[in-house]
């Protein structure tokens with residue numbers, strides 16, 4: 188039997204260029220090609236720590252929305268994501284001390300502030316679960332695809348950055364992103380046209396914010 192094309196598959200085809208822009212950014216390519224400027228990497232590390240701290244309440248808000256819809260499977264997947272984020276925060280602290288990055292002194296740059304503000308806007312109660320779960324999936328998927336690219340055969344990722352790439356590029360994280368994608372697709376199947384339009388626009392905004400975030404880490408502001 189032929190598999191039905193899902194909404195996310197359709198979007199990924201329709202917005203291929205933007206998606207590739209977010210997952211194959213020059214910053215990621217420079218890690219993969221082994222010529223990354225380590226000062227850019229350290230800048231990314233500090234800024235991403237700030238982002239992840241703002242990401243935690245966003246994920247908590249998704250958990251609240253799913254709890255209202257009371258789907259046990261979704262709750263477990265999102266709760267697993269929350270646990271992974273707890274590890275992520277600890278990892279950033281350890282990694283920052285390894286690279287001599289003072290996390291307490293980091294000032295969030297404009298692209299980071301704008302991204303965190305967008306996350307905050309998605310935390311409102313009025314934002315539908317389908318829209319929030321699409322955003323959640325897209326945010327995690329961009330990191331998964333980006334860092335997995337740095338681990339593919341033929342990549343020249345420096346040994347000291349392998350662990351960073353493994354954090355998001357590993358098989359477990361890929362499966363977790365697939366679970367989020369399935370949850371999002373299931374919600375989109377039963378969503379109204381308005382919600383679908385909103386979710387697609389949110390997906391695109393996330394991709395744009397991710398590109399801006401990489402640009403900032405790659406020497407921009």
Ligand SMILES: Cc1ncc(CN)c(N)n1
Nearest residue numbers: 235238239326327330400
């Ligand atoms: C900007 C950004 N996007 C996504 C992730 C993956 N949690 C992250 N740490 N930072």
